Amino acid sequence: MIEDNREKWLVSYPDDGNSVCFEMEDMSFWYQHRNECLVETMKANRFPHEFLDIGGGNGITALAMQNAGYAVTLVEPYGTGVENARKRGIRSTIQSTLEDYIAQADGAAPAAGFFDVMEHIADDKSFLKNINRLLAPDGQIMLTVPAFQSLWSENDVQLGHFRRYTLGRLSGLLTETGFRVTYATYFFSLLWAPMWLARVLPEKFGIKKNNTPEKKRNEHMAGRPATARLLRSLLGWEVNAIRSKVRIPFGTSCLIVAQKTRDL
Numbered sequence: 001m002i003e004d005n006r007e008k009w010l011v012s013y014p015d016d017g018n019s020v021c022f023e024m025e026d027m028s029f030w031y032q033h034r035n036e037c038l039v040e041t042m043k044a045n046r047f048p049h050e051f052l053d054i055g056g057g058n059g060i061t062a063l064a065m066q067n068a069g070y071a072v073t074l075v076e077p078y079g080t081g082v083e084n085a086r087k088r089g090i091r092s093t094i095q096s097t098l099e100d101y102i103a104q105a106d107g108a109a110p111a112a113g114f115f116d117v118m119e120h121i122a123d124d125k126s127f128l129k130n131i132n133r134l135l136a137p138d139g140q141i142m143l144t145v146p147a148f149q150s151l152w153s154e155n156d157v158q159l160g161h162f163r164r165y166t167l168g169r170l171s172g173l174l175t176e177t178g179f180r181v182t183y184a185t186y187f188f189s190l191l192w193a194p195m196w197l198a199r200v201l202p203e204k205f206g207i208k209k210n211n212t213p214e215k216k217r218n219e220h221m222a223g224r225p226a227t228a229r230l231l232r233s234l235l236g237w238e239v240n241a242i243r244s245k246v247r248i249p250f251g252t253s254c255l256i257v258a259q260k261t262r263d264l
Contacts, residue, residue, distance in 0.1 A: 018057050018058050018080045021060075022080075023217075024217045025058060027220070027221075027222040028220035028222050029221050029227075029228035029229075029231040031220070034061070034115070034144065034253070035061055035064035036232075037187055037242050038113070038142065038144070039064055039065060040239055041183070042065065043243070044242065044245050045183055045257045047111050047142070048110040049071050050073075051110075052073050052111070052134070053075065053112075053114075054075050054113065055075070055114050055115075055117035056074040056076050059084065059088045061113075066090065071092070072090070072092065073092040073093070074093045074094070076096075077096060077097045082095045098130050099130065102134055105134055107134060109135050111140045111141065111142075112140075114141075115143065115144045116146070117145075119146055119156075119161045120159075120161060124163075125177060129177050129178075129264050132264045133264065137260065138259060139260045140260075141179065141257070141260075142256070142258075143255075143256055144255050147254045149163065149164045150196075150200070151164060151195055151252060152164055153199035154203060154208045155211050165254050167185075167254055170256050178261055179260055181256055181257070183256070185248045185254075186248045186249065186254055188238075189238065189248055189249075189250055190235060192251060195252050238251075
């Protein structure tokens with residue numbers, strides 16, 4: 001099993017991450033809003049029909065893209081994630097690490113995405129080089145990662161994050177690894193202050209909270225549909241901004257689209 005060789009991955013992710021997320025993703029305002037933003041990004045930036053969702057977990061994002069008409073293949077190392085994705089109805093799934101998948105792929109993928117994946121990877125530059133090798137000439141990528149090291153908290157540690165990013169740092173990494181950024185924005189703008197107040201500020205006074213499944217469900221408003229709808233409504237302007245390729249100046253997440261410019 002792939003799980004037996006995790007020490008070789010250079011990836012940090014909680015063992016029960018997929019199981020915990022699967023229980024609440026469909027009810028989470030956060031996943032719903034992210035998916036809506038990602039689908040609009042694909043449309044606005046004319047992504048090709050075939051798309052690889054790298055490290056796609058339980059398939060919550062692949063499902064949104066599949067429902068939007070894209071031929072998505074989910075590539076996920078955890079067997080639990082692949083099984084959950086199949087339960088969701090994802091038609092094409094591959095259980096594999098990125099490194100193993102590249103070894104059997106032909107370097108002709110027209111497009112790929114990795115959503116809140118790269119922060120879990122120790123060597124993010126090597127990861128992007130591998131993504132470059134996976135893509136055909138002029139291939140497109142789309143990615144999301146947590147934004148701003150100033151929002152770093154014990155929550156990041158418990159989730160297995162190595163870092164948070166800025167658009168500038170991401171753009172530099174992408175340029176170094178053979179990509180040209182074509183669109184970049186922050187999003188989840190309305191969550192910046194609440195996140196700082198709820199996670200960062202208490203730690204300045206020595207208060208740390210465990211990221212329990214219950215805490216995660218509460219933060220995602222899973223089981224509180226009225227509140228989830230309200231939050232999605234308040235964030236709805238971001239979907240329109242992304243649809244028009246407008247850059248949102250701040251937020252708790254980064255979203256970038258880039259095109260491969262050279263082989264490595």
